[in-house]
Amino acid sequence: MTPSYRSNSSPSLRSGKARPVVAITIGDPFGVGPEVVLKAAGFLGGLARKGRAQADFIIVGDSSVLSAASRLPATPAALPRNVSIVDPYIIAPSEVKFGCQSKLSGEASLAYLDLALRLIKEKKADCLVNAPLSKEAVSSAFPRINFIGHTEYIAGRFKVKDFAMMLLGGPLKVTLVTRHIPVRAVPKSVTKKEIIKSIKLSHEALVDYFGIAEPRIGVASLNPHGGEGGKIGREEIEVIRPAVNEAKRRFKNIIGPVSSESLFYLAYRGKLDCVVAMYHDQGLTPLKMIARDNSINVTLGLPFVRTSPGHGTAFDIAGKGIADPGPLIESVKLAVGIFKKKKGRT
Known part of the structure; x- marks a missing residue:
């Protein structure tokens, strides 16, 4: 009550x-x-x-x-x-x-x-x-x-039903595909639908909230080194890349899957407007390393x-x-x- x-x-x-x-x-x-x-x-x-x-x-x-x-x-x-x-x-x-x-x-x-x-x-x-x-x-x-x-x-x-968490800190904007779940649950929760939804909501926010006419969005891989062609995991081949390819048919300037170490370097240097990370700590660790005391959370959708x-x-x-x-x-x-x-x- x-x-x-x-x-x-x-x-x-x-x-x-x-x-x-x-x-x-x-x-x-x-x-x-x-x-x-x-x-x-x-x-x-x-x-x-x-x-x-x-x-x-x-x-x-x-x-x-x-x-x-x-x-x-x-x-x-x-x-x-x-x-x-x-x-x-x-x-x-x-x-x-x-x-x-x-x-x-x-x-x-x-x-x-x-x-x-x-x-x-x-x-x-x-x-x-x-x-x-x-x-x-x-x-x-x-x-x-x-x-x-x-x-x-x-x-x-x-x-x-369609919502996402975007974090802002310094030059970085990060949207999370999965949020507050155990790490062991991440691979099954990273689905094509969730990735496309995160890209879409990020694109809309960058245009509507931040006035970026043609947002540049990078989508992170899940496995180390992007899975090394399936040697270290197949999520990039079977889930993330198909989602990115579908998103590319709707939005310009989408890249991925790319290893997060490379994406965050690009974003920090101003080459990307947003990184779509697969799980909580993948996205928030680099962001809070540079903006631990002044990051902001925006709920999209x-x-x-x-x-x-x-x-x-x-x-x-x-x-x-x-x-x-x-x-x-x-x-x-x-x-x-x-x-x-x-x-x-x-």
């Missing part, structure tokens, strides 16, 4: 205005999410005071948690006028324990997400930005829910814009006032920018 909520209604909870309304969940309440959300709100509110507000914002999270976070060093104690709060009233002030993942934090994390999705469905918000939550905590609170992550959960709530910072809950530094809001600020700015581009074409 979705918790009731109350808003301080600082900006009107109505989307469709000249400025978009961005819902921001605080993620796990005992991680760094509340702190970075408040710091980001302070920065974005500063733009509003200078007459440069790009959007209105709704923070989705317990006021008790936000109040505790506001007492951390370098964290704003008051919210700007263009920022409001939606409070599900789950966590009492005495229950706030930064740095301590728990069943309660998992319960609250999912409640915040559900409320934000409700705002999107009710057209009270246009975009969604999520601070990080803990899959382990959510699973401990809801053992019957197979909670794999934000991406899969949100797509399921909106009954979206949803009927609304959704972004999040690429970092985790960072329980080890939660409650210390040293968390960097930069990735969340960039996630918000990207969401607003994408929304305005999409709005300008309608």
Whole structure:
């Protein structure tokens, strides 16, 4: 059952205005999410005071948690006028324990997400930005829910079948064919259909979100050295190459399968606009090596814009006032920018 909520209604909870309304969940309440959300709100509110507000914002999270976070060093104690709060009233002030993942934090994390999705469905918000939550905590609170992550959960709530995760960091954009599954399950999950879908969604995002007229997309092989003509695996011959060949009939500038070491070198040098990686660590290891602290996640295929910072809950530094809001600020700015581009074409 979705918790009731109350808003301080600082900006009107109505989307469709000249400025978009961005819902921001605080993620796990005992991680760094509340702190970075408040710091980001302070920065974005500063733009509003200078007459440069790009959007209105709704923070989705317990006021008790936000109040505790506001007492951390370098964290704003008051919210700007263009920022409001939606409070599900789950966590009492005495229950706030930064740095301590728990069943309660998992319960609250999912409640915040559900409320934000409700705002999107009710057209009270246009975009969604999520601070990080803990899959382990959510699973401990809801053992019957197979909670794999934000991406899969949100797509399921909106009954979206064709979706993908694109990560941005430095000069790299990476789309994953498979996401949060065991490595042993990857070969059977890398199918022609999933590869073509990932190429298609990447191409559309590069054109619509980033204004790249003729995207250059590289598709990674699965096996070392591209399988060496079948000597180290046949997925390239039987699955990936046929998918790439079919995609080439629909889109220009598609190459692959190519070993990921070569593709990422090309992408890093600006020769490719996006790499389609076969599995999670194949794509995210090189990206986070150059952009560990400022990567951004964009969910492709949803009927609304959704972004999040690429970092985790960072329980080890939660409650210390040293968390960097930069990735969340960039996630918000990207969401607003994408929304305005999409709005300008309608």
